[in-house]
Amino acid sequence: MSDKALINQLFQTIDDYTRNDQKKEGTPVVDFKTPDELQQLMDFTVKDEGISHIKFNELMQQYLQYSVRTGNKQFMNQLYGGFNLPAFIGEVLTILANTSMYTYEVAPVATMIEREMISLMNSYTGYSQGDGVFLTGGSNANLVAMFSARNRKIPASRFDGIDRSKHLTAFVSEHAHYSFENAANMLGIGAHNVIKIPVDGHGHMIPDELDRAINFSLQKGETPFFVGATCATTVLGAFDPLDELAEICSKHDIWLHADGAFGGSLVLSPETKHLFRGIEKTDSFGWNPHKLMNIPLVASVLLVKQKGTLHFNLTDINTDYIFHNNNDVEDLGKKSIQCGRRVDAVKLWFAWKYYGKKGYAKRMENLLNMARYAEEKVKDHSRLELLAPRQSLTVCFRYKPGYKTDLNDFNFRLREQLRKSGKSIVNVAWLDDTLTIRLIMANAETQKDDVDRFFENLLVCAGELENTLSRQIIAESV
Numbered sequence: 001m002s003d004k005a006l007i008n009q010l011f012q013t014i015d016d017y018t019r020n021d022q023k024k025e026g027t028p029v030v031d032f033k034t035p036d037e038l039q040q041l042m043d044f045t046v047k048d049e050g051i052s053h054i055k056f057n058e059l060m061q062q063y064l065q066y067s068v069r070t071g072n073k074q075f076m077n078q079l080y081g082g083f084n085l086p087a088f089i090g091e092v093l094t095i096l097a098n099t100s101m102y103t104y105e106v107a108p109v110a111t112m113i114e115r116e117m118i119s120l121m122n123s124y125t126g127y128s129q130g131d132g133v134f135l136t137g138g139s140n141a142n143l144v145a146m147f148s149a150r151n152r153k154i155p156a157s158r159f160d161g162i163d164r165s166k167h168l169t170a171f172v173s174e175h176a177h178y179s180f181e182n183a184a185n186m187l188g189i190g191a192h193n194v195i196k197i198p199v200d201g202h203g204h205m206i207p208d209e210l211d212r213a214i215n216f217s218l219q220k221g222e223t224p225f226f227v228g229a230t231c232a233t234t235v236l237g238a239f240d241p242l243d244e245l246a247e248i249c250s251k252h253d254i255w256l257h258a259d260g261a262f263g264g265s266l267v268l269s270p271e272t273k274h275l276f277r278g279i280e281k282t283d284s285f286g287w288n289p290h291k292l293m294n295i296p297l298v299a300s301v302l303l304v305k306q307k308g309t310l311h312f313n314l315t316d317i318n319t320d321y322i323f324h325n326n327n328d329v330e331d332l333g334k335k336s337i338q339c340g341r342r343v344d345a346v347k348l349w350f351a352w353k354y355y356g357k358k359g360y361a362k363r364m365e366n367l368l369n370m371a372r373y374a375e376e377k378v379k380d381h382s383r384l385e386l387l388a389p390r391q392s393l394t395v396c397f398r399y400k401p402g403y404k405t406d407l408n409d410f411n412f413r414l415r416e417q418l419r420k421s422g423k424s425i426v427n428v429a430w431l432d433d434t435l436t437i438r439l440i441m442a443n444a445e446t447q448k449d450d451v452d453r454f455f456e457n458l459l460v461c462a463g464e465l466e467n468t469l470s471r472q473i474i475a476e477s478v
């Protein structure tokens, strides 16, 4: 097989995969294999000699065969999913050109595109003097936000390191993403100095509790410097009240960051914009288009309210072997903690151009409608129990069999059985001591019949499991 034949094979594979594997009804979301089975099926070792094109082609097919089809509409397991054709094309072009975001010199078109994307995204946050940068994910956005807050509070820490006598403290809700603790760890602040603020029955950070915790920290002689609000918490999909938190932060001169890694894209629809009331008062906003905008991983942005913030973070941006200051447009590498950086803005730009602002608003509205529909399906079924009021795009529920049993154990097994059947994949999480099935609506092309199919698959599995377990109980009792 020649190089040309291999490329043709690749095109054929893409065509088959996108038309059949991902989209055709009944295609399993995963052809599940155990690690031992995979080891038997595929040769993972690298040998001294390279492989033939034919073998190479076989590996391409096997890779796709046994990987999870996250573009399949029965993939409801993670906060991302779907297959976005224009973004896919953008990704392919990005890889073909294989340029790097540090300078205009090496990435002229991509630089203009990233500038445009940052400016467009800031039009939704209301940061009129804003700036921003693409980075490697929402965790990284939380890190750079906390880094910016630390540097605003104690600029000398950039050069002298952390002054432990200042005892910096950060505040997030008890439902916030774990990356905040890692960020504090990396920045020399310490994970224990991220204080968890209680949430109300809907999973929203309680402003009075935040104010109390900040005052307590001040009384102890500490330096509160950062509040991380969340715009769609990972498990419940709850939105913290930015407006009220902003008032508290402004009173105490504390940086307010909004982590919109999951829910940030809902800012695109007038129907859901109210969830972000007060967003323009925050100091920074993290937003992952690779989640609800269905851009292939990774597409993630940190927006900051004040231009100059990102440059100020960096202690040496004049490295003359790379930045030659030889053009009119600023090199974007001077705003990033990375040197070589993937061109993630391009796939987002292609997708946004293709769907338009209105198209994306509609996609967000569809997500919300499908999450509402799934919630209604739970409420309408006597064996399903809604475990928390739906806040946005996640529906937390469990199955209750017709006999008394450990519901956590039953629902854990149910999810595993469904996942391994390859029919649908849905996640689980803990709400205190209760295990919840967590359906996540992230693929904006989901329709009602996809949701119906999901519940059919789940209920068939639940019925089978219920029968098997009840037979076991009877067998054990005789």
Ligand SMILES: Cc1ncc(COP(=O)(O)O)c(C=O)c1O
Pocket: 079, 136, 137, 138, 139, 140, 176, 177, 179, 230, 232, 233, 234, 259, 260, 261, 262, 288, 300
């Ligand atoms: C609220 C929230 N913040 C941050 C992250 C981390 O984002 P990433 O996976 O892009 O690092 C997630 C991931 O799911 C999240 O739900």
